[in-house]
Amino acid sequence: MRTIDWVPADGPGPGHIRMVDQTRLPDTFAELRISTVDQLVDAIQRLSVRGAPALGVAGAMGVALAVQTLPTDEVRTAVDRLRAARPTAANLALGVDLAWAQAQRGGGSAALDAALAMRDEDIAGCRAMAARGAELLSQLLPDRPRLRVLTICNTGALAAVEHGTALSVIERLHDEGRLDRALVCETRPLLQGARLTAWELSRMGARYELIVDSAAASIMAGGGVDAVLVGADRIAANGDTANKIGTFALALAAAHAGVPFLVVAPETTVDTATASGADIEIEDRGADEVRAFRGVPTAPADAPVRNPAFDVTPAALITAIVTDRRVVDLTAHQTPAGRSVNVGPSLNEEEA
Amino acid sequence: MRTIDWVPADGPGPGHIRMVDQTRLPDTFAELRISTVDQLVDAIQRLSVRGAPALGVAGAMGVALAVQTLPTDEVRTAVDRLRAARPTAANLALGVDLAWAQAQRGGGSAALDAALAMRDEDIAGCRAMAARGAELLSQLLPDRPRLRVLTICNTGALAAVEHGTALSVIERLHDEGRLDRALVCETRPLLQGARLTAWELSRMGARYELIVDSAAASIMAGGGVDAVLVGADRIAANGDTANKIGTFALALAAAHAGVPFLVVAPETTVDTATASGADIEIEDRGADEVRAFRGVPTAPADAPVRNPAFDVTPAALITAIVTDRRVVDLTAHQTPAGRSVNVGPSLNEEEA
Numbered sequence: 073m074r075t076i077d078w079v080p081a082d083g084p085g086p087g088h089i090r091m092v093d094q095t096r097l098p099d100t101f102a103e104l105r106i107s108t109v110d111q112l113v114d115a116i117q118r119l120s121v122r123g124a125p126a127l128g129v130a131g132a133m134g135v136a137l138a139v140q141t142l143p144t145d146e147v148r149t150a151v152d153r154l155r156a157a158r159p160t161a162a163n164l165a166l167g168v169d170l171a172w173a174q175a176q177r178g179g180g181s182a183a184l185d186a187a188l189a190m191r192d193e194d195i196a197g198c199r200a201m202a203a204r205g206a207e208l209l210s211q212l213l214p215d216r217p218r219l220r221v222l223t224i225c226n227t228g229a230l231a232a233v234e235h236g237t238a239l240s241v242i243e244r245l246h247d248e249g250r251l252d253r254a255l256v257c258e259t260r261p262l263l264q265g266a267r268l269t270a271w272e273l274s275r276m277g278a279r280y281e282l283i284v285d286s287a288a289a290s291i292m293a294g295g296g297v298d299a300v301l302v303g304a305d306r307i308a309a310n311g312d313t314a315n316k317i318g319t320f321a322l323a324l325a326a327a328h329a330g331v332p333f334l335v336v337a338p339e340t341t342v343d344t345a346t347a348s349g350a351d352i353e354i355e356d357r358g359a360d361e362v363r364a365f366r367g368v369p370t371a372p373a374d375a376p377v378r379n380p381a382f383d384v385t386p387a388a389l390i391t392a393i394v395t396d397r398r399v400v401d402l403t404a405h406q407t408p409a410g411r412s413v414n415v416g417p418s419l420n421e422e423e424a
Numbered sequence: 425m426r427t428i429d430w431v432p433a434d435g436p437g438p439g440h441i442r443m444v445d446q447t448r449l450p451d452t453f454a455e456l457r458i459s460t461v462d463q464l465v466d467a468i469q470r471l472s473v474r475g476a477p478a479l480g481v482a483g484a485m486g487v488a489l490a491v492q493t494l495p496t497d498e499v500r501t502a503v504d505r506l507r508a509a510r511p512t513a514a515n516l517a518l519g520v521d522l523a524w525a526q527a528q529r530g531g532g533s534a535a536l537d538a539a540l541a542m543r544d545e546d547i548a549g550c551r552a553m554a555a556r557g558a559e560l561l562s563q564l565l566p567d568r569p570r571l572r573v574l575t576i577c578n579t580g581a582l583a584a585v586e587h588g589t590a591l592s593v594i595e596r597l598h599d600e601g602r603l604d605r606a607l608v609c610e611t612r613p614l615l616q617g618a619r620l621t622a623w624e625l626s627r628m629g630a631r632y633e634l635i636v637d638s639a640a641a642s643i644m645a646g647g648g649v650d651a652v653l654v655g656a657d658r659i660a661a662n663g664d665t666a667n668k669i670g671t672f673a674l675a676l677a678a679a680h681a682g683v684p685f686l687v688v689a690p691e692t693t694v695d696t697a698t699a700s701g702a703d704i705e706i707e708d709r710g711a712d713e714v715r716a717f718r719g720v721p722t723a724p725a726d727a728p729v730r731n732p733a734f735d736v737t738p739a740a741l742i743t744a745i746v747t748d749r750r751v752v753d754l755t756a757h758q759t760p761a762g763r764s765v766n767v768g769p770s771l772n773e774e775e776a
Contacts, residue, residue: 098724255730258714258722260612260636266714266723274724281730282714282723284612286637286670290735293672318638320645324676362610362618362634368718370610371618371634372450372626378607378633383642 475583
């Protein structure tokens, strides 16, 4: 399954974007046919497409659509509108900028080529993470032919193009007959685990169990988990990792239970300009997500809420970081005085 | 506010039970007038009344109702039906048995006296826990005039009669001007924290913030919490404590952050017949609670779910257990080789 793809026209004329409408999951699997920039902006704003890699590809394909379908004097405005469709989504702007630079040199076909290259790189990168992660688990747990792995949020194809990050490792284990089961944290407040990851695992025929987030620690302590696999929103130079709220609690529980804790994320997530997790600002997403779910109140209507979207897991609690280019073994770098690993400058330490 | 109480008749004839209808919280505050055993059984089964102490009092008052309102030959059947209204609620059966024993000796007025004594003992016990807990926090945190405390589930008046267990300590802090704020875990899957504890804190005018359960650990690590206060479903002889799922994860995070972790529960919760947490069986409450909330799907309809209702927090992670009769300081009993405290036999070690 590709979350987003380009469909060439049958004859002459522009093609279109095909994407899974994630707003309708898990109830309904439906795909959108996006033929105009207006439709794409609407799809992005309604969160029909989400996830950094998918948004990057969407932005680049949108530039191709703009150049191929609009009068020349309207293209620039459309591209700007697309770029601003979700202001905090850095990858959307990056994808738009990259394709727009190509479009100015080589027109619509150059923009499309850039978008397709971005799509293919994402697919290849996810495959590389899947292979490295699965191989690392063999090394860490040589006596476990079938693994019980725990994950949080959605790090699957729905956040990328064809595979994902942490979930691509689980998919690989499943494909290789090495998955006993995946334990999926539902991931409050927006329930991406329950809605999206459960749906993806079901679709791939993998055995899984959905749990409330707060059950993960005791299940780990009871010996029910062999490894924890999570994605990342940002990885600081010292290996501290910002990810979905709840990730830090999982890392604490994994350390307590002696369970390997792996971060799986593309190399682009490593931000060497950020020295440590202390420099990462945590966004508060406001009260509405916690006070109600799909319009059903879950708390008093005026309940004050603290809703941090992310937390920071210190490198000391991370066993390894797996990217599309390498495995950073953080346990090997740990010193009694604290964390001294620097993820940034070791980029050429390719280990896989 | 009393969650449940007995209202004497204006003139001759039986009185009735008045109880908060918890099924309508937090949207609506409404009280039920219960004049028959049938109404009471229905209220218990619909979870209009819940929480061990409140159910015990409900059972005892129900026996008084039965004896006072039914023909003699129907009383026994009604009492049996009441006793079985929620088979897993041990306190309901205990309350029924206690009042029924009195009824057989002294009739309806003796049953009612027993019920009112149980009500008054619960109120006094909660007050004692509140006082001991608040005093202990002064001793543990002498340099913090105002405390930020974190709690899970509902341990307030709604689970008892007039006060509660852990939440009664928070109420006491608030009354004494020592509460900076309470952080309330929403408590998936049934959201008792979001629905009930938030409502109680709001009603008492206490400052609070609602959080998703998985945010607690990182807020603690960030220095945002001075103490964690939780209730208990069962306390084993060695101090291991079974409580709402998620409690163990909070204890881990508290230990990591160096935050005191207090269990507040009535002495009746201590089960000396259970040697340790390993002997406590954890009930799985099935998939429906996790797959949907108030009828709104939160996951694929056929998602496999693991839904443990409770977890066990080892005594080693508990700072102290506060009951209506004593404070058991577990840190003082800790040995490097592990836990050696025995909560049971030290019953006469009254410390407060």
